[in-house]
Amino acid sequence: MTSLIEAPPGSVDGPAPSTKKRSGGGLGRYILIRFFLIFPTIFILVTMVFFLMRITGDPITAALGGRLPPEQLAERITSAGYDRPIFVQYFEYLGQLATGNFGTTLSDNRQVTEVLTTYGAATLELSINxxxxxxxxxxxxxxIAAHRRDKAPDAVLRIFAILCYATPVFFAGLLLKLTFSVWLGWFPVAGRASTNTELALTGLQSPSGIYWLDALRSGNISALGDVISHAVLPAAALGLLTAGIFLRLVRTNVIGTLGRDYVEAGRSRGISEFRLVTKHAYKPALIPIITVMGLQIAVMLGGAVLTETTFEWKGLGFQLATYLTARDFVAVQGIVVLLAVIVALTNFIVDIIAALIDPRVRY
Structure with a gap:
């Protein structure tokens, strides 16, 4: 009895095996919970999009009202089922989504899935860039800002970070176009590639739709250069928005790490401040960036609408703006739902990576 009570916690029959089991179970449980959270997130977003799109009435009246005689308009509404109760339409819509049917666009009579597959690669390419x-x-x-803390370079970079985050994407895009395309003539004004390059890349066998990847696969160096020159300004306009956030995150976390005991010990041994920053302090600063990267993907996809419109980058954002102008709410619903699914899956992947890098995230 006494031996059982006084058994040390580190004994052979003690908690050592169970600790290992708890650690593995913690990661597995964390991944499982995060995975199942995807479904209510997507469900809520789909529900919100559906009912928000119906606030102005049925999609056919919104898209074709005033352009068709009342008899033809009523006939189309009835044939499409938009005269039925809203909740009947809602549950039917959920059933269609479950089978991968996003509906048919009203303005150009195309399957929404075709629109998504045709233009999705362009938006993915822009987001990666x-x-x-x-x-x-x-x-x-x-x-650099953390290394030069409270000095002139730090102050300049902090102002730069604020400007990056606060400047609207379309305004930054217009400034970049005016400066580097119109005045200096360094980069093309708009588009994903020149006409000859697009014909060459789209004519490849099984093209991915990501132009720089297709150019690499085909070994077409001139096409690759053309694609990169077209991608620089759109990627800069959208990327600088997130760069300001990353700059401030890295600065804050590197400064915090520089005050740790092991860094102070390295400093006392005569290690230079630059080496402490680049070799010891920057790795812990990357964990918050990975954590917020999922949220920034959502920001980028939202900013892609304005960026693609500004630079005539024919992706989902450009198409979304076109369908909004045409009041084609069926197409808008499909594109927004797809973007919501991408954001949810990206956050799930980011959560797993963060949990693998930092075990504290799991609990």
């Missing part, structure tokens, strides 16, 4: 710009600008400048 913008994320690369954000990481390439935000992380190094954040480290």
């Amino acid at each position: 913008a994320l690369l710009v954000a990481l390439a600008v935000g992380i190094p400048l954040g480290m």
